[in-house]
Amino acid sequence: MQQIKTVGVIGSGTMGAGIAQLLVQNGYPVILFDIDETTVTRAKEAIESKLDRLVVKERITHATSEKAKKNLGITTDMNSFANCRLVIEAAPERLEIKRSIFSKLEEICSKDSILTSNTSSLSITEISGQSANPERIAGLHFFNPAPIMPLVEVVKGLKTASSTVDTLVQFAQTINKSPVMCKDTPGFIVNRVARPFYNEALRIMNDKIATPSQIDRIMKNAGNFKMGPFELQDLIGIDINFATTKSVYEGFHGESRFRPHYYQERMVQSGSLGRKTKGGFFDYDN
Amino acid sequence: MTIKTVAIIGDNLIAKELSNSFQENPHVHLVDAKALTEQVDVVIETTNLDKEEKKRRVEEIEASVSPTTLILSTTLGVTATEVASWLYHPERLIGFGTFANFRKGSLIEVALPLQADASYLQAATDTFSFIHQDIEVVEDEVGFVFPRILSMIVNEAAYALSEQTAEAEAIDVAMKKGTNYPMGPLEWANEIGLDDIFAVLSGLYRELGEERYRPAPLIRKLVYAGWIGGETDKCFYHYQNSKNKELSV
Numbered sequence: 001m002q003q004i005k006t007v008g009v010i011g012s013g014t015m016g017a018g019i020a021q022l023l024v025q026n027g028y029p030v031i032l033f034d035i036d037e038t039t040v041t042r043a044k045e046a047i048e049s050k051l052d053r054l055v056v057k058e059r060i061t062h063a064t065s066e067k068a069k070k071n072l073g074i075t076t077d078m079n080s081f082a083n084c085r086l087v088i089e090a091a092p093e094r095l096e097i098k099r100s101i102f103s104k105l106e107e108i109c110s111k112d113s114i115l116t117s118n119t120s121s122l123s124i125t126e127i128s129g130q131s132a133n134p135e136r137i138a139g140l141h142f143f144n145p146a147p148i149m150p151l152v153e154v155v156k157g158l159k160t161a162s163s164t165v166d167t168l169v170q171f172a173q174t175i176n177k178s179p180v181m182c183k184d185t186p187g188f189i190v191n192r193v194a195r196p197f198y199n200e201a202l203r204i205m206n207d208k209i210a211t212p213s214q215i216d217r218i219m220k221n222a223g224n225f226k227m228g229p230f231e232l233q234d235l236i237g238i239d240i241n242f243a244t245t246k247s248v249y250e251g252f253h254g255e256s257r258f259r260p261h262y263y264q265e266r267m268v269q270s271g272s273l274g275r276k277t278k279g280g281f282f283d284y285d286n
Numbered sequence: 287m288t289i290k291t292v293a294i295i296g297d298n299l300i301a302k303e304l305s306n307s308f309q310e311n312p313h314v315h316l317v318d319a320k321a322l323t324e325q326v327d328v329v330i331e332t333t334n335l336d337k338e339e340k341k342r343r344v345e346e347i348e349a350s351v352s353p354t355t356l357i358l359s360t361t362l363g364v365t366a367t368e369v370a371s372w373l374y375h376p377e378r379l380i381g382f383g384t385f386a387n388f389r390k391g392s393l394i395e396v397a398l399p400l401q402a403d404a405s406y407l408q409a410a411t412d413t414f415s416f417i418h419q420d421i422e423v424v425e426d427e428v429g430f431v432f433p434r435i436l437s438m439i440v441n442e443a444a445y446a447l448s449e450q451t452a453e454a455e456a457i458d459v460a461m462k463k464g465t466n467y468p469m470g471p472l473e474w475a476n477e478i479g480l481d482d483i484f485a486v487l488s489g490l491y492r493e494l495g496e497e498r499y500r501p502a503p504l505i506r507k508l509v510y511a512g513w514i515g516g517e518t519d520k521c522f523y524h525y526q527n528s529k530n531k532e533l534s535v
Contacts, residue, residue, distance in 0.1 A: 143464050151464035178463050180456035189452050190464035193471060196438035201431075210424040210431050218422055221393035222384065222432040224468040229435075256498040257442065 004114075004171055006031060008081035009088050010101060012043030012074075015118055016090035018146030021047045024068035025060065025147065026175040031073045031080050040074045047072060050147075081108050086171065088140055090118040098127045106131055114164055116140035120191060121247035124157035124184045134159035138168055141188060142177075152177045157184045186251025191244055195258055198241055201229035202261040212281045230281040234274035238267045238281075289327045289412050291315045295343055296332030299386040299479045299516040300360065304330060307389065307417040314416045322350035328413050331359045334485035335509075340364070341372050348373050356409045358382050361397065362433055362482055363489025366426045370399035377403035380410045382421075383430030385478040386516065394419045395433075397426040428489040436474065437486040443471035444502035447522060454526045472522040476515035484509045 005028070009020045012034040020032045024047075034040035051065040060068075073080075078101075081087055087105055091097050098117060105115050115137045117127055128137035139155025152172045156165050165181055172179035182189050201215050210218065216228020233241045242264050249258040267273070267280065274280035292314055294305050308316045317326055329347050333340040340359075347357060353375045359382070361369055366381025373379060381397045388394060394414050398404060411421050424431055443457050452460070458470020475483050483505065490499035508514065508525060515521035 149464065151460055153460065153464070178459055180452060180460045182452040182456060182460075183450065185446075185449070185451045189446065189457055189460040192451075193439060193442045193446060193457065193461055194465050196435060196442055200435045200438045204427075204431055204434065207427070208425060209427050210422075214422060214424065215431050218393060218395060218424075218431045219435065221420070222388070222391040222395065222422075223436060224391055226466050226468075256496065257438075259498065 004085045004167075005029065006084050007086045007088060008033065008084040008109075009090065010034075010078075011090040011092070012040045013090065013092075014144060015142060015146060016088075017043045017047055018144065019088055019090060019118065019142055020072065021050060021068075022142075022147040022175060024071040025051070025054075025064065027067070027071070028175070029071040029073070031075055031084065033075050033078060033080070035076060037076050040076060044072060044074050078104055079108055081105065082110075084109060085113045087113065087115050088118055089116065093119060093121050095122055095126065098122065099130065102127060102131060102137065106133065111136070114138065114167060116168065118142055120188075121244065121251075123186075123251070124155050124160065128157055128159065135161035136164050138164050139184065139188070140168055140172075143190070150176075150178045151190070152179045153188045153190065154179050154181050155184050155188055156181065160184075187244070187248040192248055195245060195248055197225075198229050198233060198264075199245065199258070199261060202264055205230075206261065206263050233264075234280035234282055234284070237274050237276055238264060239273045242268050287327065287409055289314065289409060289416075291317050291326050292328045292330065292413060292416070293317045293319060293322055293326050294330045294332065295319050295322075295347060296330075296360075298332055298334065298481065300334075300384070300388075300482065301330075301332040303386045303388065304332070304417070311416045322347065324350075324352040324355075326351055326355060328356045328358060328409060330413075331357060334360055334362045335481050337364060340369070344369060344372050348375070354378060356380065356406050356413070358396075358410060358413065360384070361426070362429060363485035363492075365428055365493065366397045366399040367401065368399075370401045376401035378406055380406055381426060382410070382414075383433045384419075385433060385436075385482055387477050388419065392418065392420060394421055395424050395430040396421045397424055397430065399426055428493045429486040433482075433486050434490065436471075437483045437490075438499075440471045440475045440480075440483050441487055441502050441505065443475075444504045444522070447472065447526070448502060448504040454522050476519070476521040476523070479516035480505060480508055480514040480521055481516075484514075 007023050007028050008031050009016050010033045020030045023030045054060045055062050055065045124139040128134040138160045141153040143149035143151050154168045169179045212230040216230050219225045219228045245260045272279050275284050278284045294301050357379045359369050361381030370376035370379040383395045414421050454472050458473050461467040461470050487501040513520040
C-alpha cells in the first residue's frame, strides 16, 4: 500500500467540510477544493471555529487544533491535487458533475492514487464507467456529521480493484472510523436496510394503526431505538429522507419494499420539512 | 378484578421469558399449563408460527377456563380479531405484540379485536405491570408497530446478506455505527428468535397480500433448518460461516 499523506477533498458543503475537519483532526494534511473562492474560504473559517470549540469543550488539545489548522489548505484549482494519493469527492449529487470531476482527476493525479466518491445516491460503477482506470475508483461513504459518526462504507464498484478497497479500509482505521465493505448496490448498506424504519412507520401511521407520537414512543420504549422514526425524519429533514427513499426505490427499479409513501411527499410539498422549517410531523414553534 | 393467578401456554422462547419474569414477582401466582381451571384469572398464549396449532391451543384454553377469563394472545402473525373469532366468548380476548427479549424494553403493545369488551383492558394493564411493562394500545393489525418495523428491517438485512452485498458482521456494524441502532438487525434476530420474525413477515404477506412483505427466502430456509437463533444460537452468522467453509473446501 502506498503511503497516503495529503488528501484532496472536493466540495466544501456539509459533507466535504466535515470530512476535511475529520482528516485534519487526525493529522492528515488536506487540500479542500471548491469552485468559488469565497465559499471555500468561508468553509475553512467554519472548520477553524469548530476546532476552537472542540478545544473549549476539551475534546481536543490546543496543540492538536493548531496542527489541524496548519494542515488545512484550500484551493479553487484542482491541479493542486497533483501530489495527493487520495482524493475524496463530496460534490453535489449529480452524475454529470461527478463524471467531469473524475475525468479531470484522472489527468491530474498519478496512476497509483485512489479516487473516491462520498456519494450516497449514485452508483460508483456509474461514476467510474467511462474512466481509463476504474480499478482505483471506489466509494467512501461518510455519515453526517462526518467528524462524529463512526461508520464509513467502503464501496466496491464492478471494476474496483480489491487492493483499492483494502487500502481504503486501512486508511479509514487511521482516522478512527469503523469501515465496512459493501458492493455497489442501491443505498449500499445503511440507507437500504434503514428504509423500513421510515417507510413502514409511515404506512402504519397512514393506515391509522398508531399515531406518530405513539409510534415514536413504541420504537424507543419497546425497541430501544434512540429516536423514533418521526422525530428522526424531522431532524434529518423530511425532504432529505424522501429523496433518499426515492433514490433507493429507483435504484432497485421499483421494488415495492422501497416504494415511497405519498403522505411523505405531501409533507415535502407543503413545505413542512421538520425542525429546519419549525414544523414537520411535530411542531417546533419556540 | 384483582389478578392473582396467571397461566402461560406456549413452548417458545417468549413463553419461557414471560414465565421467568412472572416468577420474579411474589405478588402473582403462576400456575402450570396442565392445571388450567376456572380459578385462573389470566391466560397468556404465545404460539406464533403455526396458525393451526395456535387455534387448537386457544380452543383448549377456552374449554378449561371460565367464560370471563382474560386471554392475552401474541398476535404477531395474525390479527386479534381472527384469534377472537375462534372463541365462543371472543370479547375477553386481547392481542399483544412483543419479542422474547422484551425485558430490554419497558413497553408492550396491545390491540383490541373488533369483538372486544374494552373493560378487559384494565386487567391486561395490571397483568403486564407485574412484569414492569407499560402498555400502548394500537389498532389491531398483524405485527403491531415495533415487531412489524423490526421484522421488515431484518428482512431487508437478510436480502442484503443473501445477495452478498456485505458480510453479516458488516451489516450489523453499519446499522449500529451509521445510524445508531441499539443492535445490528442480524444479531437482533438471533436474540429474539427468527421464528417470530418469520411469523410477522409471513403474517403480513398473507393478510395484506403485498409483494413488499414477502419474507426473504433465506429467512424461510433458516426457519426450516431450525437455525432460528434464540436458544439454538445458530442463525445468520452460522449460515454465513458454513457457506464460507463450503467455499474454502
